[in-house]
Amino acid sequence: MKKWLQFLVLITSISATSALLASGGFSDNSKQAMPAVANAKWKTECSGCHMLYHPGLLPERSWNKMMAGLDKHFGENASLDDASRDEIARFLALNSADKQDNRRSNRINQSIPAGATPLRISETRYFTSKHDEIAASTFKRKSIGSAANCVACHQAAEKGDFSESQIRIPR
């Protein structure tokens, strides 16, 4: 009986350790995912009309260009008062893809030519290569709308989590 108990304790501790390792407890996994970021103004203002995009999805120069042209924001007027705009612009710049140390932001950033300042994440080479198996008609489904609606398929997109396990493509 006692031996059986010792065995159980041993097995439990081994599986607990491996689970901890797999979850990134001791590994370098934190460098793969975009970090949690928070700014109340960004959250409210940038999710009024569309899903909330993580600042780590575009480099600083893209965010600066975006925030300087809010009166013509992808064909819509998204003007903000100066104080809100400046606060959000600072937050985006500080957490942008070229200021991040995670694998996805690094790859997005590296896929953009130095002379380019894309406003659409979906125009980056990183995005197109990651979605090359998705048909244009899939993006146009009513349940999705367009490639801009990440959260339609990537359940945790608004947290900056685009991992495979979080993907479910709706009909």
Add this chain to the structure above:
Amino acid sequence: MRNAYLLLALFFSQQAVAESASSLLKKYELLAKQENAAFVGFAADKGERFFHAERLHSDGKKVSCATCHTADPRKPGKTRANKVIEAMAISVNPQRFSDEAKVEKWFGRNCKDVLERACTAQEKGDFIAYLLSIK
């Protein structure tokens, strides 16, 4: 007795809602008088026509307030980026017109998007009167 308290609370909250939308209307009334010395008041039926009026945008598409908000202000609408817009009718969504800065932000954006110009105080007031009139 508990029901009576609930009814009382409901009564006062409804009062508070009506208060915020109608106090905003008072502000627009002052502005409308500045815009037009012959101002006679706001009319819900004019607001209703304004909401549904379709025009040809310079991008070639027909557009109205109802394009995104749907023809029934009691129903939720959808933005072009596929996000739900809460209902506009104050009877359905008491949060509407309770925050002046928010109201002005959205009038500022949406008037330019639909009409390609700013809205007048008369138009804003008629529109709110219409949304207040929907039961």
